[in-house]
Each structure stands twice: as C-alpha cells, then as structure tokens.
Amino acid sequence: GQQLNQSPQSMFIQEGEDVSMNCTSSSIFNTWLWYKQDPGEGPVLLIALYKAGELTSNGRLTAQFGITRKDSFLNISASIPSDVGIYFCAGRPEYGNKLVFGAGTILRVKS
Amino acid sequence: DTGVSQDPRHKITKRGQNVTFRCDPISEHNRLYWYRQTLGQGPEFLTYFQNEAQLEKSRLLSDRFSAERPKGSFSTLEIQRTEQGDSAMYLCARSQPPNTEAFFGQGTRLTVV
Numbered sequence: 735g736q737q738l739n740q741s742p743q744s745m746f747i748q749e750g751e752d753v754s755m756n757c758t759s760s761s762i763f764n765t766w767l768w769y770k771q772d773p774g775e776g777p778v779l780l781i782a783l784y785k786a787g788e789l790t791s792n793g794r795l796t797a798q799f800g801i802t803r804k805d806s807f808l809n810i811s812a813s814i815p816s817d818v819g820i821y822f823c824a825g826r827p828e829y830g831n832k833l834v835f836g837a838g839t840i841l842r843v844k845s
Numbered sequence: 846d847t848g849v850s851q852d853p854r855h856k857i858t859k860r861g862q863n864v865t866f867r868c869d870p871i872s873e874h875n876r877l878y879w880y881r882q883t884l885g886q887g888p889e890f891l892t893y894f895q896n897e898a899q900l901e902k903s904r905l906l907s908d909r910f911s912a913e914r915p916k917g918s919f920s921t922l923e924i925q926r927t928e929q930g931d932s933a934m935y936l937c938a939r940s941q942p943p944n945t946e947a948f949f950g951q952g953t954r955l956t957v958v
Contacts, residue, residue: 778847822888
C-alpha cells in the first residue's frame, strides 16, 4: 500500500534555530497536509497544500508541495519551546478519500 | 476547537469485553473518518462515511470492529471481544467536500488489560 517516509525521526534543537522536516513517497499524492500532535491529544492541522509546487506559510511555518507530487517539506523558523511535539505529514493519494500518514518527527527544543 | 467531540477520552477494559466509542462532528453534512494510532506511529485509516453511507473500510477493520453513522450525524465505533492488540488511540475526523483537510477530535485512548 501507499507509504510516506518521514524524516528525521526526531530532532533536538536550540531555541531560535530553524527546523526542516520532509516526507517522501513512491506514489503520487493530490494533497499534502502537515499536522502537530501533543501527547494525549488528536493531531491539529497546520498547513494544507493542494497544488504541485505550492508554497504556503502559516506564521513561522512554511510548507511546500513537491513538483513531482511525491514529496513535501515543512520548515519552522526561529523555534520556540511551544513548538515541541510530534509533526506528521499526511497525503491524499490520487484515488480515494483517505489520508495516509507518515510516522512522525519528534521535535524537542532546548531553551 | 476542531468541531469534533469524542467520548470517552479514556477507556480501560478487560480482554474479551465489548467497547463502544462515540464521535460527534459539528455538522451533519460532511465526511466522517475513523483512524487508529498506536504508540510511535502515525494514524492509520480504518473507515469513512459520507453522510450515513460507509464508503470505505480498511483491511485493519476486522470482523470484530463495526462502525455506524445512522443519521449521518454522530458515529459509533464498536469493538467486540477486545484483544490486547486493540490498545491504541482511536481518532475521529471530519472533512467537508470538496476540501480534503481533515479535522481531528481529541481521540479515545483504549487500554485492554
């Protein structure tokens, strides 16, 4: 079945640093979404991308939909302690309405 | 507020018991999804409804699992004869066609002992 490879698995960075994470797939996706999840809570939508090449920002977050439609990245600029959490990429395949999720990137921030 | 309420938030049950979870999205006219998430993994798709019609079921949804959305509003997910491997977070999400983004509830954490 479709799988998303998300990297890195975890990051431990200094407050103020920029963060970059990405997702790749061998299949084409029509939509890319990025979520953040805190312990014991459901994922919260951060950014949605609908077109190949699309670059979208949400505050300090920027995400791009890869030209090949097989990858996406998320950047966080000037990280702060509340950025701590697990970030998931999710994609909607060409056919069907379900989302396929990556395994997540654990972000820890040292203040 | 994502517009999705799930109940209960936590459930501990003995192996072999049946459990039922409920999901209430804010609007009747939307898609409703169930996902399961185990520790260290991303959510995995189980099933989804368009109004009251169940349109797709994952192979993860064994015969012990059943989901309903009788009036196209709230939904229930029942697990019969629970097993320890059923321990997970069960997430409900809504989306509004034609948009694809899904908004998740806070989840129900199931522990089977």
